[in-house]
Amino acid sequence: MPVDHITVTKNDGVSLVEFNDRKILDELSIRELGEQLREVADGPNVRVLLNFQNVEHLSSAALGMLITLDKLIKEQKGKLKLSNINQQILEVFKITRLNKLFEIHDSAAQALKSF
Amino acid sequence: MAKPDPKVESTYREIRIKSTLQDAKKPEIQILADVRDCGYDEEAIFAIKLALEEAMTNAVKHGNCNNPDKNITVRFAVDNYMVAICVRDEGCGFTPEEIPDCTDEDRISLPNGRGIMLIRAYMDDVEYRSDGREIFMTKRNKKKRPHEPS
Numbered sequence: 001m002p003v004d005h006i007t008v009t010k011n012d013g014v015s016l017v018e019f020n021d022r023k024i025l026d027e028l029s030i031r032e033l034g035e036q037l038r039e040v041a042d043g044p045n046v047r048v049l050l051n052f053q054n055v056e057h058l059s060s061a062a063l064g065m066l067i068t069l070d071k072l073i074k075e076q077k078g079k080l081k082l083s084n085i086n087q088q089i090l091e092v093f094k095i096t097r098l099n100k101l102f103e104i105h106d107s108a109a110q111a112l113k114s115f
Numbered sequence: 116m117a118k119p120d121p122k123v124e125s126t127y128r129e130i131r132i133k134s135t136l137q138d139a140k141k142p143e144i145q146i147l148a149d150v151r152d153c154g155y156d157e158e159a160i161f162a163i164k165l166a167l168e169e170a171m172t173n174a175v176k177h178g179n180c181n182n183p184d185k186n187i188t189v190r191f192a193v194d195n196y197m198v199a200i201c202v203r204d205e206g207c208g209f210t211p212e213e214i215p216d217c218t219d220e221d222r223i224s225l226p227n228g229r230g231i232m233l234i235r236a237y238m239d240d241v242e243y244r245s246d247g248r249e250i251f252m253t254k255r256n257k258k259k260r261p262h263e264p265s
Contacts, residue, residue, distance in 0.1 A: 025168050027136050027176075057161065059168050060233055064226035071224065088161050095236045096229050097218040 005033040008040055014047040014115050015040050016108065023057040034065040041069055046078035047115050051108045053084040058092055070102065083111040119192035121199035121253065127190040134179040134187050134204070139171040142189040146200065149193035155256050162237035163198055163254050169230035170202045170250050178204025178248065199253045208246030 007018045017040060024030060041048055050066075066082075073080045083105040085093065093099040105111035117126045130145065132138040143164065150163055171187065179185040190201040217228040235241050238252040 025164075026140070027172060057164060059165065059172070060227075060229035061172060063229055067224060067226045088158070092165075092233065096232060097223060101223055 003029075003032065004036070005029060006036050006040070011049075011112055012115075014049050014112055016049050016051060016112070018051045018053065019055050022054055024055060024062040025057050025059045027061055030059070030061045030065050033062075034068065037065070037069050038072065041073050041076075041078065041080070044076050044078070046073060046076065048073060048078065048080050049108060049111050049115075050080070050082050051084050052082060052086070052089065053108075055089060056086065058089050060096075063092070063096060063098060067098070067101070079115060081105060081111045081114065083108045119194070121192040121194055121197040123192075124190070124199075124201070127192045127199070127201065130189045130191075132187050132189070133183055134175050134181075134185040135183050136172070136175055139175055139187065142191070143167050143171070146189075146191050146193065146198070149191075150198055153193055153195045153256065154258060155198070155254075156258055159198075159254055159256060163200075166234045166238045166252055166254075167200060167202075169234050170200070170252070173230050173250075174202050174204040174206075177209070178206035180206060195256060195259045197253055197255050199251070201249060201251045203245070203249040206248060208248045211243045211247060 005020055007020060009016045021029065024033065070080050081103045084107060085104060105114065119128050120126045130142045132141055146167065147160065147164060150160055174187045175181060179187065185205040188203045192199050211231065214228065214231055215222055217225065217232060234252060238254050240253045242251045244251060
């Protein structure tokens with residue numbers, strides 16, 4: 001049975017997603033994580049906030065999964081935002097210029113206000 | 116047996132694994148244990164872990180095309196000053212220069228193609244050999260300089 005990679009709570013209509021893993025690196029976990037995130041993102045006009053507070057490592061496969069998720073949400077006229085990304089991981093987003101693709105906030109509170 | 120020296124490839128330790136994503140974790144455990152023992156900082160450990168993860172995933176998926184009958188050979192040496200890692204697959208190779216830039220405007224929203232870019236960004240030297248079947252990468256320990264005693 002797949003492990004729960006995320007914890008989801010609802011906050012004013014926004015699905016607030018927290019990652020249960022410190023490392024989002026290996027393909028097998030990323031596949032499972034992608035499926036669990038797709039369930040959260042499934043439907044029109046969804047608003048999803050991914051809180052990276054617990055995450056210490058992220059691979060390019062994880063970035064790919066986030067891009068696919070972003071595309072799915074945008075196709076359904078929803079919104080995806082990211083928050084609490086630590087400096088090392090933010091650097092990964094900057095190197096790959098994905099900080100331009102995603103809306104990234106310093107804190108979850110700030111991100112929630114911006115929806 | 117000579118102590119592994121990152122500057123002398125003939126002294127490198129070698130780990131040969133089956134080409135599966137599960138087995139691809141094995142070399143990382145050993146290499147990162149050596150890196151920690153040699154006193155590298157968290158930034159360097161993050162970089163080495165990320166680069167190794169990307170190199171191993173590329174070897175399994177793109178090099179060996181997810182064929183578990185093929186092997187991956189990892190050779191490495193870690194000392195107080197430098198880490199050197201060589202990952203070799205049994206695929207057809209590739210030309211790194213032909214990999215498109217994933218930060219181009221028309222490619223930024225494609226989900227693949229960022230592994231090599233991250234390896235180049237996080238390691239100090241990266242070299243492709245044997246027509247792309249082997250990647251050789253190094254990372255220096257910023258906390259130590261070669262003239263300092265270990």
